[in-house]
Amino acid sequence: MDLEALKAKASLEALTRVESGMRLGLGTGSTVAHFLDHLGAALREGRLTDIIGVPTSERTTTSCKELGIPTADLEDHPQLDLGVDGADEVDPSLELIKGLGGALLREKMVAGACQRFVVIADDTKRVTNLFERSPLPVEVVPFAWRAHLPFLRDLGADPTLRTTEDREPYHTDNGNLIIDCRFTPGAQDAHAVARALESRPGVVEHGLFLGMANEAILAAGGGIEVIGR
16 A cells, blocks of 8 residues: 555544544644544535634645545634644654644644644655654754754764755745754653753744644554554
8 A cells, every 4th residue: 555545544544533622733734734634525515614714824734625524723713622633753652753744843843733633655655763764853943044053963963954945944834943853763852852951042833742642643554554553
């Protein structure tokens, strides 16, 4: 089974967690795109009603408009019933790395507002320890961004500024930059890295989602595996 089929499979399973009347946090990325397709179809066919989604990116907002999914801002709905989002790494304790899609700040804000936060992914995102397959995105303000590089190297990272296909600096929906940080797998304590980044002025957010996910739905060729906290 190809990866897109696996993503669609995990997304369809996540839809079974959605009930009419819910306020949903809607993530960003290729796996969430499949979930939005399923959600939009369920609304059009009347299988779900009175759904409001809070998107985590301009891209997701645009998709919702195209699919007929009503949306609102987090300010309007600061408490959400369920959040559904993808992940770049999922470890056995449901600790995550997210942010390769560039929406980590808004994703974390929305996930933190959700009563339940469900991660959907194909089985390739499963890792034994964080930092095995994905860099850690670190969102920083543009001002003096290079000043963070020695600090990140001291943390054990190999930092690289994220750029576009035209090799221009990539800017998030918030107007910030992202420094992608490669760590040696198993060499760093993710919680210690998170604390260090959170204490650094100019670092807006990082892609470690620790203690946030309630459930992960992972699709493999053999079927669906659900990991609960």
